[in-house]
Structure formats: structure tokens, C-alpha cells
Amino acid sequence: MFIPHSDSDKSEMLEKIGLKSIKDLFKDVPEKYRYPDLNLPEAISEMEALQNLKDLADVNFSTDDMLCFMGAGAYNHYIPAxxxxxxxxxxxxxxxxxxxxxxxxxxxxxxxxxxxxxxxxxxxxxxxxxxxxxxxxxxxxxxxxxxxxxxxxxxxxxxxxxxxxxxxxxxxxxxxxxxxxxxxxxxxxxxxxxxxxxxxxxxxxxxxxxxxxxxxxxxxxxxxxxxxxxxxxxxxxxxxxxxxxxxxxxxxxxxxxxxxxxxxxxxxxxxxxxxxxxxxxxxxxxxxxxxxxxxxxxxxxxxxxxxxxxxxxxxxxxxxxxxxxxxxxxxxxxxxxxxxxLSLLGKHGLEQVARLNFDKAHYAATQFNQLNDFEVVSNSPFFNEFVLKCPLPVEEINALLLDYDILGGYDLSKDYPELENCMLVAVTEAVSKDDIDYFVSSLQEVCHG
Amino acid sequence: MVEATIFEISSPGRIGVKYPESDVPSFELPAELERRHLPLPEVAELDVVRHFTRLSKLNYSIDSGFYPLGSCTMKYNPRINEVTARLSGFAKTHPLQPVDTVQGNLALMYELQEWLAEISGFSAITLQPAAGAQGEYTGVLIIRAYHKDRGDTKRTKMIIPDSAHGTNPASSSMSGFDVVHCATNEHGNIDLDSLRAVCDDTTAGLMLTNPNTLGLFEQGISEVIEIVHQAGGLVYGDGANLNALLGITRPGDLGIDIMHFNLHKTFSTPHGGGGPGSGPVGVASHLVDFLPCPVVGILEPASGDFPPFYGFVEPAKSIGRMKAFYGHFGMVIRAYTYISMYGKHGLREIAEGAVLNANYLMALVNKHYKVAYPRICMHEFVVEGHWPNAPEVIALDVSKRLMDYNFHPPTNYFPLIVPEALMIEPTETENKETLELFADALIKISDEAVNNPQLLKDAPHNTPIGRLDEVKAAKDLVLCCWIPEKEN
Amino acid sequence: MKNPQDLKYAKTDEWVKVEGNTATIGVSDYAQSQLSDIVYLEFLVEPDDEIKKGASIVTLESVKAAADVSSPVSGRVVALNDSLSDEFESINTDPFGKAWMVKVELSDPSEMDGLMSADEYSAFCDDREH
Incomplete structure (x- = not known):
């Protein structure tokens, strides 16, 4: 694995150092605290470790499994290979x-x-x-x-x-x-x-x-x-x-x-x-x-x-x-x-992707504004995120949206109690117009049964 | 070879990445907020890939050779870590997802908290700090909060041995403590009399690196801790050198109250040209309530076939958050992968290999270089890079000459208490032959220092570029190749 | 470079020249040679500041080191050598002349008695060289 020493390496090295055993290297460590019995799992191989980690990763729902409208400081963008x-x-x-x-x-x-x-x-x-x-x-x-x-x-x-x-x-x-x-x-x-x-x-x-x-x-x-x-x-x-x-x-x-x-x-x-x-x-x-x-x-x-x-x-x-x-x-x-x-996207790519975020977020906001019971309340120019006032608490809505494979926006009432029922919606280039339409209709559905 | 900058290879109209055409209507941005000029390069994808591939070849790295940079633990970075951290189930999870959608992440974090606590002998762990230095700051803030909570407000002094990392005094003064120094004795241990002399009812704590920056285990560790505890102070352990102690002893058992880990040193996460690091902090039972928030906890215990339900909890007297979200999760996955492959018995082999390698290397060179404190060392040792019969040669020259032998130099000029210090940490992942080749190079250089000092003075000779003019860099301060134009 | 006889010296390598009740402060040749090429200087005091003996008045940076210059005397700051902010090279080339740093109106002239003469200071530097 990652430690190369064979037994003969070890004994030759110890001889050069002038010690008899590996344990002699640790005589400065207070004896009663030496060599603790660690309550950890037994070692596993790389193959097993990978499987173990895959199993853990599979428990999660990722943005591969859900449409992501969550932002609030971290955004789902495409990353060039x-x-x-x-x-x-x-x-x-x-x-x-x-x-x-x-x-x-x-x-x-x-x-x-x-x-x-x-x-x-x-x-x-x-x-x-x-x-x-x-x-x-x-x-x-x-x-x-x-x-x-x-x-x-x-x-x-x-x-x-x-x-x-x-x-x-x-x-x-x-x-x-x-x-x-x-x-x-x-x-x-x-x-x-x-x-x-x-x-x-x-x-x-x-x-x-x-x-x-x-x-x-x-x-x-x-x-x-x-x-x-x-x-x-x-x-x-x-x-x-x-x-x-x-x-x-x-x-x-x-x-x-x-x-x-x-x-x-x-x-x-x-x-x-x-x-x-x-x-x-x-x-x-x-x-x-x-x-x-x-x-x-x-x-x-x-x-x-x-x-x-x-x-x-x-x-x-x-x-x-x-x-x-x-x-x-x-x-x-x-x-x-x-x-x-930034080198790959350069001047044109960054402008294009920023523009896509801007337009898609504004399209989503426009769709919501056409509905009763939903209102875009961040009443000001915005980039790719806006505040949507919903008819129900956001936490409830988001739980229901999971059944639609949608990761809803951030529940602002967590940090700002006065922004009750307010969802911070983020829209990036990673979603299509159809995805946005589906999000809008799903949100409407979960709020009205 | 000089590689042009990405700005210099730019040509108008080129583009490296294309996005799909928009499928929604276009909306208008208020004119006063519109960007008129975006001075980024315009480069095709192949140009970008070639540019950075060429740059990469100007670097020395663990993958290309021996990198005995003392105090940095430049061990092999297993490739499996890069695979597990990139599993989409981890890499594509948003930090603000509902907790029931990220139970895999939380289970992993909880388990790593438990493992690190078990390895180090502490009661609880936070994974939040972004790097060792931030872990240290976390620790110092916890010490402050602990005394304050007890109404013990006159504890304003932090004791720091003269061999400490520079971050220790910086972290202390950032959090409002006055720094008090204590001396190292002739054996490389903390001088107990000097320590007793500075300990009193104004002592907030001691920041201790063990093994210390000389690579030596603190022989009086129990007394040191007792002296500080008796004065009412806490002992902070700088975990930078934990690689020497894995499975050998637990800092918590020794009586240390609080310690940071460097996942990028001890637990093999890559150094990445300077980061990202990861600096979890462990605390003894009396400090658990002060940990930064949030930490991962079990909200509902396992029952029947159901695993526990994990979530975030806020310690009762938390110092607050150290950064956004929960820490460098990507690094946490790598460390978890690494520890799981060593398991309960294997971790000890890491420390044994690291200490064996350091002592072997020291034995190979100690007739040619003055070892600062000649005794059994732990994972690293410090020699002096100068000789009485080569007066003009300094440690820096030795370092530069090592590059000509295709080795990365050791850490030089640290610790400060050793003149012309060269601090050498081989790590456990190097084989015997590599150590011997490195020792041969060091020995040859010690001859050259006497017989051909100019060779060292002019070194390196075989690198892409020679010694650089640092005075010019600091005076001219050219920090970017783009100069803002006044628009309008 | 010789340490001029008409100056007094502190253990922390500053020199002081007294004219009337005004003390001019700078750093010695030994100090600049230990620091090597100065690449930056910042004044930590302003005119009219009252300072105590030992207060930091200037920060110097070289490529390898940073050092605070402390005032060997107490008093009121009356002048800064503003030209140094651009021409810090003179700290290396003319530490006892062009590179004076701060002038202070002495509040306790007896503090001068605790400083070293040129000969004492030269011996003090020699000691540290070995």
C-alpha cells in the first residue's frame, strides 16, 4: 500500500540507527499512555473503501437526481471537463x-x-x-x-x-x-x-x-x-x-x-x-x-x-x-x-453564462408573478436570484417538492423570521425553460394540493 | 523556459467553452448596471490545456520526487481519495439541502468526528475549520470563551515556546491575548523553570507543539501540562506533527485540552500547491460546549433496521461559526477514505514508518551535518546548513543546490532557534533507497561547500529558472498583468 | 560604516541625536545590515502624538524580515521624514544621515543617560557578531 518498508528494510535501518526494535524509537512517550487500543474498524482494501464510500454517496440526493433552485451562496453551475x-x-x-x-x-x-x-x-x-x-x-x-x-x-x-x-x-x-x-x-x-x-x-x-x-x-x-x-x-x-x-x-x-x-x-x-x-x-x-x-x-x-x-x-x-x-x-x-x-470561458463565455443566468431567473420570476398567491417581493433589479413570497411555509413546500425531484430554494425565515413564507429562488444555466416551467407548476401544485 | 501568460496568448474572438443558446426570452438590465468592458482573455480550449500543462511541468511535486519539507508532512496522496471525493453523490450536494437528503454526507462526517476523537483521545470534534491556522484560531477562541464563561477574566496571557510555529503567536494576538514566551532547554524540551516563571493566575493557556518543531518528543510533557493546569490554564496542542503519534499515544490522554488536526498533513489529503487544507479541532470534555457551530449529531438513534438520523446541532456555548457551511467536506471525504484503509491497527504503522525514516536519514547524514539536538527524533529532525570551514555557505545555498540533485529542499530557516536550520521530514511513504539517495546528495553538497562553495552560491543550475530577485519583486510590486483602465 | 561619535545608541539599534530639546531618531548601520535591503517603511506615529520611551514609531520591512523601530525617548512627535516613504533605499545607504526617521521633543531629557556612546555601541555590536 502506502508504506514501502519490508521487514529486512526495517532491521537494516534500525541497525544503522543503533536500535534493536521499532519500539525503542518511542521511549520518550510516557509509558502508561503508549500504544492505545483504538476502537476503530479494521482496515479495508481500496476496492472495499470505494464500495463503502459509494454506498454512502448513494444515500444522498444530488443535483443529478433533482432540479436545483437552491442558491444562497452556493450555486449549481456547469463545470467544463x-x-x-x-x-x-x-x-x-x-x-x-x-x-x-x-x-x-x-x-x-x-x-x-x-x-x-x-x-x-x-x-x-x-x-x-x-x-x-x-x-x-x-x-x-x-x-x-x-x-x-x-x-x-x-x-x-x-x-x-x-x-x-x-x-x-x-x-x-x-x-x-x-x-x-x-x-x-x-x-x-x-x-x-x-x-x-x-x-x-x-x-x-x-x-x-x-x-x-x-x-x-x-x-x-x-x-x-x-x-x-x-x-x-x-x-x-x-x-x-x-x-x-x-x-x-x-x-x-x-x-x-x-x-x-x-x-x-x-x-x-x-x-x-x-x-x-x-x-x-x-x-x-x-x-x-x-x-x-x-x-x-x-x-x-x-x-x-x-x-x-x-x-x-x-x-x-x-x-x-x-x-x-x-x-x-x-x-x-x-x-x-x-x-x-475563467481562462476557458474567457470574455465571451463568462458574459454568455452570466446572461443565461440572468435571463432564466427573470423568466422564472415572470412566470411566478403571473400566478395568484405567489409574488416576487425583492422589488428591485436582480441577477440570478429573487425572493418569492409563497402561500405556505417554505420548509413544508421544500419537503413536498422532493417528491417532484426538485430541490426548492432557500427558506429565508431561518435567518429572518420577518420574511415568513419567503423562498430565495436561484436559477442558473443548468436548468432549461422546461425545467423552470415544471418547477413553477410543481410549486403551484404543492401549495394548492 | 518562460511561458507567456494567459492574457498574452489571448486573441480577440476566440472562445474556450460554448453554452447552449438561450431558450427563454431576453430581459433588460438597467443601463447603469451594465458592464461595458470585460477584460478577460480569449483563448481556445486546447490553448488553455497546453498552457496549464506546460506550467505544471515547471513544478516539483510529491509525484515527481522526494519532498522532505519539514513540518509539512509531504506524504504520498493516494489516488483513491480523488475518486471518492468526486463521487457525484458527494460532489453534487448543495450545503443547504434538507438534512434528510444528505444523510450519507452527515453519516460520513459524524463517523470521521468519532474516528478523530478516538485517534486523539478527545471527547468531541469539529470539522469546520478550513485549515490548520484556522483550527488554531478556533482553539484559541475556545480557550478565551472557556475562561470568560467561568468569570475568570484576568487570564490575558498565552504562553508560547520559542520553538513554536509562527501561527501560534499570530492566532493568540488576533484573539486579544498577550503573548508570553518561554525558552527551550539544551535537550530541545520546554525549560520547566522558564515555564513555571511565566505561569500564574493571568495565564490563559500554553500553545504546545508535540513533537515540537525540532522533531523531538517533549520529554517533560506530563510536567509541562501539570504546571499549566495547576496555574489554571489550558493546554493547546498544535497537531501539525500528529503523524509521529498515530497509534503511539493520544494527545488527549496526555492531558492536552484542545488540538487541531491537519488533514492535509497527517491524513493524506493533497496539498494542492498551498491548499485547500482542513483543520478539524478536538476538545476534552470540559470544552465540548464551546465548539463552533454547527457540528454533526445524531437526532434520532438507530432502531431496528433503520440507521441513525443525523443532523446539525449547536453546542450550548458555541463560539460561533468559523466560515460558511460546515468545513472542507471534500477533504473530509479524503481523510475518511484514508483512515478506513488503515484501520485500528494500521495507523500505528504510519507513525512507526515516519519515525523510522527520520531516524535512519539522520543517522546517514549526522557525520556531515550538525544535528541541532542529537537524540532519537520523531518524524523529523533539524540540522544546521553551515560549516566552520565553509564560512560563506548558508542553509539557503544547500537548499538551492539540492534542486540540482532533483530533490525538493527541506524547510529552511525554521525553527528560528537553530541557526541556518534545515528541517527534514521524510514521511513514512518513502522507501529506503530514496532516503539513501537523498543522504548521498546531502553528503556531496557538504563536500562541495568546502571545496567549491561557488557551486552552491550559484545554485540551482538545472532548474527552469535561477534564483529570483526578491528585492525587485517587493519593490516593484507587479502583482497582476492587467492594469485597470479608467473607463467612462 | 563607523558609528558617529555625536550620536547616542539604544540596545534595540536606534540612534538618537539631540539638538536643543529635539531628538532625531534613526536606525544604525548595524540594524540596516541585519535587515538587508529595505523594501518598505511605514510610520506608526503622526506629528503631535505623545509617545513613551519604547513605543513603536516605524515599521521596516525587508524581503526576509520585518522590524519595528522603537523610540529610545519619550516626548511629542514634531516631524516625520516623509521623503523616506519613497526613498527607503537611503536606510541602507545612509542610515545616519538622509535616513533619519522621526523628530521628538523630549519630555524627559534624563532618558538620554541610559543610552550608549558610539564606542560602547560598537563593542555591543561586535559582541553579537560572535
């Missing part, structure tokens, strides 16, 4: 962080291209090599803002339309900061316009966080909003769905300071929530406050172009307790998948 074929190459799969640039140019250049693609897509000057996911990228943006003002500004203003799990992650990250106030997300009105946040922004505010499209699917121009926040000296961050940027004005044009987002739509499987990809782009002036890896272009002694990890002095292994983040790595292979995906 070439993506997986590239990222399973052993040279990418089994390398580590490119500490030694002479033997890591493949990974380094791929990250450099990733940084370039994300900067181009978001309209920002700089992207890092990625964070864990959309939620932790948002938390790291708050870390940046907090340290940008050297801890002198102690308020974060978060939009109600920021993904609730991202907001919770920010709250977790900052629980040790006793003076910090995190406000804005608990606005009692159902789906407030983010302009309400401006009332909360003051000279103590470090960062204002909005989302585009927001958690309810809505899109708007933030240019004026950003200007008004900047008047108070605070930073503006926006969490994005990168696929939407295939057709929407990039947040860089709004003048925002930081763009983060969940990169999963860019060729990453749903995989029950991870591993995903945290996008993080910013203005050049914040580059030294940016957590995470960065790759820069340079030359070798002979003037040949090459790439290295750069600005490493701000990282934890050098700054230790003075580092502002403990991040060691990036999402490596997942960032590579996004790089290959």
Missing part, C-alpha cells in the same frame, strides 16, 4: 506552497494569473492568492479595515443583505475585541435599502460591508453610497458573486476599497459547502495590509521573467504576534480551478 483534468495533474495536486520558486514556477505563475483575472473581473488593482471562502474573506476584510485605522475606529456597519453566515463569521473572528460594535444587519424592516446604513456611519466607523448581488439577489449602483461613506473616512467593502460580474458593472467602478466574494461559481463543485474559494481584491494602497499570499513578477540573474511569493515579511512566520492575520496558505488547487475556468 478541462477544469478537473488540469487540477488533477499530480504536478499541481501534490506540490505545496511555492516556498522555493525555482521549482514552483507552475504554481506561482498560475497564482499570478489568478490574481490578474480576479483584478480584471472585479475592476480592482490588486488581488491576493485567495482566502478560504467568501465568509472568511469578509472577516479578513474587516481585519484589514480595523488595522488600517490602528484600532482607533471601533464600528463595523454590515448590511442586512450580507450573507448571514458571513456576518456570523465576522462576529466570531472579532469576539475578542471588547470595544468593537458590529451594527446594521439587524434592521427590523424586511428588506431595507442599504442607504439606511448611511445613518449609522460615523467617524468611529472602520468599514461598511455590502453585498452585490445582495443575499436577496438584488443589485444596485453603489457609486453615490461609496462617496457618502468615504466622506466619513470609513472603508467600503463589497462581497460579490463573481459570475454576476460577467455582465454587471464591476465594483471597482463604484470606488469601493475592498472586494471579496465566494469564488465557488467559477468552476468549483458544490461539494456540500467546501472547499470553496475566498476572493479578495483591493486598491494598491492597502496591499501591505492585505492578509494572505501574494505572488509578484520579477527576474532571475539572467534577466528571465519569473514569479515569487512577495511581501512575505508581513506574514505570521516573520511577524509572529505582530502579524494581523495567521493565514499561511491560499486555496491552492481551488484557485487554480477558478483560473482554468
Amino acid at each position: 478541462a477544469v478537473d483534468s488540469i487540477i488533477t495533474r499530480g504536478e499541481f495536486l501534490t506540490a505545496y506552497t511555492p516556498y522555493q520558486p525555482e521549482v514552483s514556477q507552475g504554481t506561482l505563475q498560475a497564482i499570478f494569473e489568478y490574481q490578474s483575472l480576479i483584478a480584471a473581473l472585479t475592476g480592482m488593482e490588486v488581488s491576493n492568492a485567495s482566502h478560504y471562502d467568501g465568509a472568511t474573506a469578509a472577516a479578513e476584510a474587516c481585519v484589514l479595515a480595523y488595522h488600517n485605522f490602528r484600532g482607533k475606529r471601533n464600528k463595523f456597519v454590515l448590511s442586512k443583505g450580507l450573507h448571514p453566515q458571513y456576518r456570523e463569521t465576522i462576529q466570531t473572528y472579532f469576539q475578542g475585541y471588547e470595544n468593537l460594535k458590529i451594527v446594521g444587519f439587524d434592521n427590523p424592516s424586511q428588506m431595507p435599502n442599504d442607504d439606511d446604513l448611511l445613518n449609522l456611519v460615523d467617524l468611529d466607523t472602520a468599514i461598511v460591508y455590502v453585498q452585490y448581488p445582495d443575499f436577496f439577489g438584488r443589485i444596485r449602483d453603489f457609486t453615490k453610497f461609496v462617496e457618502q461613506v468615504h466622506e466619513k473616512g470609513a472603508l467600503v467593502a463589497v462581497s460579490v458573486n463573481p459570475m454576476a460580474l460577467g455582465m454587471l458593472k464591476p465594483p471597482g467602478e463604484f470606488g469601493v476599497d475592498i472586494v471579496t466574494g465566494e469564488g465557488q461559481p467559477l468552476g468549483i463543485p458544490l461539494s456540500f459547502g467546501g472547499p470553496y474559494l475566498g476572493l479578495f481584491a483591493t486598491k494598491k494602497e492597502f496591499v501591505r495590509k492585505l492578509a494572505g499570499r501574494l505572488v509578484g513578477e520579477t527576474v532571475d540573474k539572467e534577466g528571465r521573467k519569473g514569479y515569487v511569493l512577495t511581501l512575505t515579511a508581513r506574514e505570521q512566520h516573520i511577524r509572529r504576534e505582530k502579524a494581523t492575520s495567521n493565514i499561511c496558505t491560499n486555496q491552492g488547487l481551488i484557485a487554480l480551478a477558478a483560473t482554468v475556468y
Whole structure:
């Protein structure tokens, strides 16, 4: 299997070391705790392991078995075959962080291209090599803002339309900061316009966080909003769905300071929530406050172009307790998948797939609006997601929809009790017009018996 | 060889992937929200595949050769893991599906939680943290929450040995603790007097790596833990080096209160050029209520022919969530696959193989390199990459020269307490011949250092590119090959 | 490079030059050589900030290291050498001259007594070299 030593290898090696038995290697371990009897199953072969895992996988219902209208931060998109074929190459799969640039140019250049693609897509000057996911990228943006003002500004203003799990992650990250106030997300009105946040922004505010499209699917121009926040000296961050940027004005044009987002739509499987990809782009002036890896272009002694990890002095292994983040790595292979995906789709493909999402979601919304008892209530332009008010609780509806092989949308009342019976419906290129019609008629059927 | 960037090989009008024509009417986007310019490359599929295939060939990887990067556990990544993680029943499940449609996922996660708890001697596990560093942050937040919950608010100090990973002090200060250092003694163990001197009623905890970053098992482990516990602090175990202990001993039994695992080190999930990692955290019984939410639990026990019904539960005093959803599920599947193939007796062979390999390699080179702490090591050891009779040669030169012999260099300049450190971790999956070839290369280099130091200074000679100008990279800061145009 | 005689030195490798009641602070040649090529500098204080002895006033970064420069004296910040933000090369080439960093109006001139002379500091550096 995976350990090559024969008995004769072992005895020759022990002899060279000067020991009699393998057990002699572990004399430093307190004797009474040595060699525990582990209550685990007996070992199985690869063939059995595969069968075992297949059996577990078969218990699930996947998007192969159901039409998927669930989104809320993770989306069912088609992934071109070439993506997986590239990222399973052993040279990418089994390398580590490119500490030694002479033997890591493949990974380094791929990250450099990733940084370039994300900067181009978001309209920002700089992207890092990625964070864990959309939620932790948002938390790291708050870390940046907090340290940008050297801890002198102690308020974060978060939009109600920021993904609730991202907001919770920010709250977790900052629980040790006793003076910090995190406000804005608990606005009692159902789906407030983010302009309400401006009332909360003051000279103590470090960062204002909005989302585009927001958690309810809505899109708007933030240019004026950003200007008004900047008047108070605070930073503006926006969490994005990168696929939407295939057709929407990039947040860089709004003048925002930081763009983060969940990169999963860019060729990453749903995989029950991870591993995903945290996008993080910013203005050049914040580059030294940016957590995470960065790759820069340079030359070798002979003037040949090459790439290295750069600005490493701000990282934890050098700054230790003075580092502002403990991040060691990036999402490596997942960032590579996004790089290959964006390269394959390119300018035309990304625009086309964004357009398909937009049109199909709008078609679905139009169909629902023609029905009694259903109403699209996210009353605003949207990308591929909208809020549908239903006649019954969403949890009930979704249970019934399973019999129609449909995975219904997200139950918003879980996070927002005031949005009773509201379903967040996501429509992607993976469904056809017929699928949408079937979804609409099935939903009508389960609600009216 | 220089490979042009994907932007440079772009040509207007090319497209790599085509989608079906739309089968719905077209709708209008408000003009002020429309994107006017999408500056992405335009490339055909073959160009993309060739480009990334060529790039891949500029990489060194475990698949291509020996990768003894200390503290990173670069063991073989079994291919079956890649197959199981991609089964569509796993890969195509949405994180927000009703729990009754993902019982397979939940059963797998629950079982891995149980297995990791059994392997490490802890009471409960969270699979949520995205990587070791995040696991560590989770652990430090749990320590904070534990003291706060007891009303013990003056515990503001985290003790960190001088041999610790840089993440330890960074995680501590991120969560608002003051970092206090404690020294290592001449045997490479924590200096007990130094530890006693810094322990008092302001001690929140100790962050301990065992085996430590010198590759040594902490000989005073029981005393160390007792000293901290008596002061009222908790002991955090950095699980980066767990590969040395599988089936040998359980950190929980030793008295450690909380520890993170690195699934990408110990449990063979691929390192992927830097990630994704996965950093589950295990806790002793008194910390179970503080775990991040959610964790997988049994909602209805098995009865008759029916398996248990699994779901998500929220620990009573949870510190909150560390990221969206439930962790790096894809990595969880791989680790599960790996552990199931080793089983209750096999895990011990991993540790035995790793420790045997490290000691054998150390024995092969210890006459040519100064071993920092010469005693039986665990899964890795640290030597000094310099010699009195080769004053200009430094560890970096040794590392670069190793590339010419087709090996990946060890970790260099870590741990900080060893001058010109080279930290070597062979892992259990390397055979005896590979270790011997590597030792031969190291020995040759130690000769070259004395007889032809310039050869080392100019190394590497056989790589696609030579030593790169890092000062230029940091000064010029060219971080992308696309420069935003001011539109309008 | 010789350590100029008219300066006083801290164990943390800063130099101080006193003119009237104003102290000019920079880092020594030894410090810059340990850091190697400086690639970035950031001021951690602003004019009019009151600082205590030991406070971090500047962060320096080289490719391999990062270091905080701490003030050997207490007082009120009166000037920053803004030109350094662009020309941090001078920290490597002219640490005792062009690369001064911060001027402080001394609140406790007796703190100067705890600093080393050029000769003492040179010996202190030699000790660490071996």
C-alpha cells in the first residue's frame, strides 16, 4: 500500500540507527499512555473503501437526481471537463506552497494569473492568492479595515443583505475585541435599502460591508453610497458573486476599497459547502495590509521573467504576534480551478453564462408573478436570484417538492423570521425553460394540493 | 523556459467553452448596471490545456520526487481519495439541502468526528475549520470563551515556546491575548523553570507543539501540562506533527485540552500547491460546549433496521461559526477514505514508518551535518546548513543546490532557534533507497561547500529558472498583468 | 560604516541625536545590515502624538524580515521624514544621515543617560557578531 518498508528494510535501518526494535524509537512517550487500543474498524482494501464510500454517496440526493433552485451562496453551475483534468495533474495536486520558486514556477505563475483575472473581473488593482471562502474573506476584510485605522475606529456597519453566515463569521473572528460594535444587519424592516446604513456611519466607523448581488439577489449602483461613506473616512467593502460580474458593472467602478466574494461559481463543485474559494481584491494602497499570499513578477540573474511569493515579511512566520492575520496558505488547487475556468470561458463565455443566468431567473420570476398567491417581493433589479413570497411555509413546500425531484430554494425565515413564507429562488444555466416551467407548476401544485 | 501568460496568448474572438443558446426570452438590465468592458482573455480550449500543462511541468511535486519539507508532512496522496471525493453523490450536494437528503454526507462526517476523537483521545470534534491556522484560531477562541464563561477574566496571557510555529503567536494576538514566551532547554524540551516563571493566575493557556518543531518528543510533557493546569490554564496542542503519534499515544490522554488536526498533513489529503487544507479541532470534555457551530449529531438513534438520523446541532456555548457551511467536506471525504484503509491497527504503522525514516536519514547524514539536538527524533529532525570551514555557505545555498540533485529542499530557516536550520521530514511513504539517495546528495553538497562553495552560491543550475530577485519583486510590486483602465 | 561619535545608541539599534530639546531618531548601520535591503517603511506615529520611551514609531520591512523601530525617548512627535516613504533605499545607504526617521521633543531629557556612546555601541555590536 502506502508504506514501502519490508521487514529486512526495517532491521537494516534500525541497525544503522543503533536500535534493536521499532519500539525503542518511542521511549520518550510516557509509558502508561503508549500504544492505545483504538476502537476503530479494521482496515479495508481500496476496492472495499470505494464500495463503502459509494454506498454512502448513494444515500444522498444530488443535483443529478433533482432540479436545483437552491442558491444562497452556493450555486449549481456547469463545470467544463478541462477544469478537473488540469487540477488533477499530480504536478499541481501534490506540490505545496511555492516556498522555493525555482521549482514552483507552475504554481506561482498560475497564482499570478489568478490574481490578474480576479483584478480584471472585479475592476480592482490588486488581488491576493485567495482566502478560504467568501465568509472568511469578509472577516479578513474587516481585519484589514480595523488595522488600517490602528484600532482607533471601533464600528463595523454590515448590511442586512450580507450573507448571514458571513456576518456570523465576522462576529466570531472579532469576539475578542471588547470595544468593537458590529451594527446594521439587524434592521427590523424586511428588506431595507442599504442607504439606511448611511445613518449609522460615523467617524468611529472602520468599514461598511455590502453585498452585490445582495443575499436577496438584488443589485444596485453603489457609486453615490461609496462617496457618502468615504466622506466619513470609513472603508467600503463589497462581497460579490463573481459570475454576476460577467455582465454587471464591476465594483471597482463604484470606488469601493475592498472586494471579496465566494469564488465557488467559477468552476468549483458544490461539494456540500467546501472547499470553496475566498476572493479578495483591493486598491494598491492597502496591499501591505492585505492578509494572505501574494505572488509578484520579477527576474532571475539572467534577466528571465519569473514569479515569487512577495511581501512575505508581513506574514505570521516573520511577524509572529505582530502579524494581523495567521493565514499561511491560499486555496491552492481551488484557485487554480477558478483560473482554468475563467481562462476557458474567457470574455465571451463568462458574459454568455452570466446572461443565461440572468435571463432564466427573470423568466422564472415572470412566470411566478403571473400566478395568484405567489409574488416576487425583492422589488428591485436582480441577477440570478429573487425572493418569492409563497402561500405556505417554505420548509413544508421544500419537503413536498422532493417528491417532484426538485430541490426548492432557500427558506429565508431561518435567518429572518420577518420574511415568513419567503423562498430565495436561484436559477442558473443548468436548468432549461422546461425545467423552470415544471418547477413553477410543481410549486403551484404543492401549495394548492 | 518562460511561458507567456494567459492574457498574452489571448486573441480577440476566440472562445474556450460554448453554452447552449438561450431558450427563454431576453430581459433588460438597467443601463447603469451594465458592464461595458470585460477584460478577460480569449483563448481556445486546447490553448488553455497546453498552457496549464506546460506550467505544471515547471513544478516539483510529491509525484515527481522526494519532498522532505519539514513540518509539512509531504506524504504520498493516494489516488483513491480523488475518486471518492468526486463521487457525484458527494460532489453534487448543495450545503443547504434538507438534512434528510444528505444523510450519507452527515453519516460520513459524524463517523470521521468519532474516528478523530478516538485517534486523539478527545471527547468531541469539529470539522469546520478550513485549515490548520484556522483550527488554531478556533482553539484559541475556545480557550478565551472557556475562561470568560467561568468569570475568570484576568487570564490575558498565552504562553508560547520559542520553538513554536509562527501561527501560534499570530492566532493568540488576533484573539486579544498577550503573548508570553518561554525558552527551550539544551535537550530541545520546554525549560520547566522558564515555564513555571511565566505561569500564574493571568495565564490563559500554553500553545504546545508535540513533537515540537525540532522533531523531538517533549520529554517533560506530563510536567509541562501539570504546571499549566495547576496555574489554571489550558493546554493547546498544535497537531501539525500528529503523524509521529498515530497509534503511539493520544494527545488527549496526555492531558492536552484542545488540538487541531491537519488533514492535509497527517491524513493524506493533497496539498494542492498551498491548499485547500482542513483543520478539524478536538476538545476534552470540559470544552465540548464551546465548539463552533454547527457540528454533526445524531437526532434520532438507530432502531431496528433503520440507521441513525443525523443532523446539525449547536453546542450550548458555541463560539460561533468559523466560515460558511460546515468545513472542507471534500477533504473530509479524503481523510475518511484514508483512515478506513488503515484501520485500528494500521495507523500505528504510519507513525512507526515516519519515525523510522527520520531516524535512519539522520543517522546517514549526522557525520556531515550538525544535528541541532542529537537524540532519537520523531518524524523529523533539524540540522544546521553551515560549516566552520565553509564560512560563506548558508542553509539557503544547500537548499538551492539540492534542486540540482532533483530533490525538493527541506524547510529552511525554521525553527528560528537553530541557526541556518534545515528541517527534514521524510514521511513514512518513502522507501529506503530514496532516503539513501537523498543522504548521498546531502553528503556531496557538504563536500562541495568546502571545496567549491561557488557551486552552491550559484545554485540551482538545472532548474527552469535561477534564483529570483526578491528585492525587485517587493519593490516593484507587479502583482497582476492587467492594469485597470479608467473607463467612462 | 563607523558609528558617529555625536550620536547616542539604544540596545534595540536606534540612534538618537539631540539638538536643543529635539531628538532625531534613526536606525544604525548595524540594524540596516541585519535587515538587508529595505523594501518598505511605514510610520506608526503622526506629528503631535505623545509617545513613551519604547513605543513603536516605524515599521521596516525587508524581503526576509520585518522590524519595528522603537523610540529610545519619550516626548511629542514634531516631524516625520516623509521623503523616506519613497526613498527607503537611503536606510541602507545612509542610515545616519538622509535616513533619519522621526523628530521628538523630549519630555524627559534624563532618558538620554541610559543610552550608549558610539564606542560602547560598537563593542555591543561586535559582541553579537560572535
